[in-house]
Amino acid sequence: MDVIIQPNPEAAARMAARVMADLIRNKPDTVLGLATGSTPLGLYRELIRLHREEGLDFSRVTTFNLDEYVGLGPDHPASYHTFMFKHLFHALNIPREHIHIPDGLAKDIPAHCASYEDAIRDAGGIDMQVLGIGANGHIGFNEPMSSFTSHTTMTTLASRTRQDNAPFFEREEMMPHHAITMGIGTIMESRQCLMLAFGRRKARPVAQMIEGSVTPLVPASVLQQHPAVRVFLDKEAASELRGAGYDRRLYENKPEWQKT
């Protein structure tokens, strides 16, 4: 796990975007796993800038989003479909048929989850998965006590998650109780992960993820067992890491080819 601590979220987002852009330039048909939430917004802004100003081409890129709320259609203002088109897809040249987001209105949810996994496999697997972390250590919507080997499935949202995400809904009771999410197994099968976490609120789950035991109580801790994870943090999110100084020195002394 490479832990990369930057002075602020903007600098971290720029570095993460550079890593992703290098991958896309080397492999134009890259398969990206994408996340929602406030955390990846800076990364998405930077990808749009690279596309507009430096001609970064997404025409052969395929994307799979981590999750979607059950019961919300693509036009619902709080759906992750709406989020992704508003913050990223509207400005990039990814063909519509290359974009995959779980369908919150699927009638047969288990069949839909199975076909989502098939689509990931048919696309050649995820080359790079973007991740945020929930305040309770979740990744995607894999809440504490999720199986480490799970694949795309429907989960029941923890009350902490519902509280954190309720502000995106008109009234708290409109916040769904369930979501379709890639499983932890799906995430672990991606070739590389880019985890981003910013702000004091994330300091504790970040420290548990990086320095704590691998436990289903903190789903993100499983990433310690993934062979290629980069964690981009700002100073606040890194503030509970005992080894922050060590992490900094380790990263600074890496050769350039290992940093991208």
Ligand code: GLP
């Ligand atoms: C939601 C998403 C997660 C995301 C988390 C953190 O629960 N399903 O994928 O990582 O929110 O959100 P934020 O980035 O807004 O803190």
